[in-house]
Amino acid sequence: MHIVSLAGGIGGARFLRGLRATEPDASITVIGNTGDDITLFGLRVCPDLDTVMYTLGGGIDEEQGWGRAKETHVVKEELAAYGVEPQWFGLGDRDFATHIVRSQMLEAGYPLSQITQALCTRWQPGVRLLPMTDDRCETHVVIEDERGKRAVHFQEWWVRLRASVPAQSFALVGADTAKPAPGVLEAVAQADVVILPPSNPVVSIGTILQVPGIRDALLPKTVVGVSPIIGGAPVRGMADACLTAIGVETTAQAVLELYGSDLIDGWLVAEEDHAVALDDVRVLAGPLLMHDRDAAAGIARTALDLALELAR
Numbered sequence: 001m002h003i004v005s006l007a008g009g010i011g012g013a014r015f016l017r018g019l020r021a022t023e024p025d026a027s028i029t030v031i032g033n034t035g036d037d038i039t040l041f042g043l044r045v046c047p048d049l050d051t052v053m054y055t056l057g058g059g060i061d062e063e064q065g066w067g068r069a070k071e072t073h074v075v076k077e078e079l080a081a082y083g084v085e086p087q088w089f090g091l092g093d094r095d096f097a098t099h100i101v102r103s104q105m106l107e108a109g110y111p112l113s114q115i116t117q118a119l120c121t122r123w124q125p126g127v128r129l130l131p132m133t134d135d136r137c138e139t140h141v142v143i144e145d146e147r148g149k150r151a152v153h154f155q156e157w158w159v160r161l162r163a164s165v166p167a168q169s170f171a172l173v174g175a176d177t178a179k180p181a182p183g184v185l186e187a188v189a190q191a192d193v194v195i196l197p198p199s200n201p202v203v204s205i206g207t208i209l210q211v212p213g214i215r216d217a218l219l220p221k222t223v224v225g226v227s228p229i230i231g232g233a234p235v236r237g238m239a240d241a242c243l244t245a246i247g248v249e250t251t252a253q254a255v256l257e258l259y260g261s262d263l264i265d266g267w268l269v270a271e272e273d274h275a276v277a278l279d280d281v282r283v284l285a286g287p288l289l290m291h292d293r294d295a296a297a298g299i300a301r302t303a304l305d306l307a308l309e310l311a312r
């Protein structure tokens with residue numbers, strides 16, 4: 001069986017760990033969000049690809065959900081001692097090594113997809129991890145603060161500002177000319193089913209769907225999504241701030257409508273959202289909180305079973 005999944009960071013990675021556990025013999029291709037990528041200190045950082053890679057590879061800081069386990073921060077402290085900005089983004093020493101390898105390979109001319117494959121040789125995530133695109137494509141956020149109306153990089157809004165300044169809009173800079181990375185459209189064409197984890201519907205899944213060609217390739221497929229919203233609040237993260245910015249309510253119903261019934265065939269919601277309904281979409285209610293690995297595997301199992309049933 002071949003499963004394709006789209007994924008952002010922490011929620012997507014934990015869901016994928018559950019998917020891999022519940023269906024260990026399946027071939028799973030993960031199309032990762034690279035809209036969060038940022039260049040810092042001359043190094044290319046790909047937070048969502050790394051979160052998936054470390055989580056599935058056993059190297060993640062489990063409590064934090066991102067970055068490396070047993071991390072130290074000597075380089076960060078040394079950079080701060082030189083007064084080098086930004087100091088609001090926490091790169092650890094072990095994590096720095098990943099960004100150094102990636103940046104060296106980019107400098108040598110390798111595309112991000114091949115670099116990600118090379119990094120995964122070490123981590124053996126048990127899935128094929130592909131960036132959504134090899135092209136540079138970054139999410140910027142239009143905000144208005146005491147410095148006026150301006151666009152900041154997504155990470156500045158997310159990490160430094162903690163989404164406290166309302167986003168007026170998001171712009172995926174480079175999206176118009178971006179192409180899906182090699183292997184992305186082929187994997188989708190070969191997929192038996194497609195699963196959308198409970199990742200951020202705007203700046204993770206929504207970003208991947210903006211890469212020209214990806215959404216269209218998914219339309220004829222059986223796609224099951226797991227709602228990232230439970231009872232009017234995000235399962236984790238600040239998805240509500242992102243949804244509000246694009247004029248969408250923070251409800252499982254509104255996110256389903258945002259994705260659209262042309263894309264979604266099955267929609268998994270929490271018990272309290274059992275009333276969610278949309279023509280041509282099979283809605284299933286069940287436990288949706290990923291308390292631990294078993295819970296994540298259970299949710300992934302339900303999503304996969306629904307997808308397999310709908311694909312029949």
Ligand SMILES: O=c1nc2n(C[C@H](O)[C@H](O)[C@H](O)CO)c3cc(O)ccc3cc-2c(=O)[nH]1
Pocket residue numbers: 008009010036045046047048050051066067088089090091095155158159
């Ligand atoms: O809240 C934070 N999130 C950090 N994240 C998470 C990241 O900003 C976001 O959660 C994702 O981009 C959203 O999916 C990191 C992820 C990495 O791979 C590497 C470094 C960081 C650093 C931070 C950080 O300092 N603060």
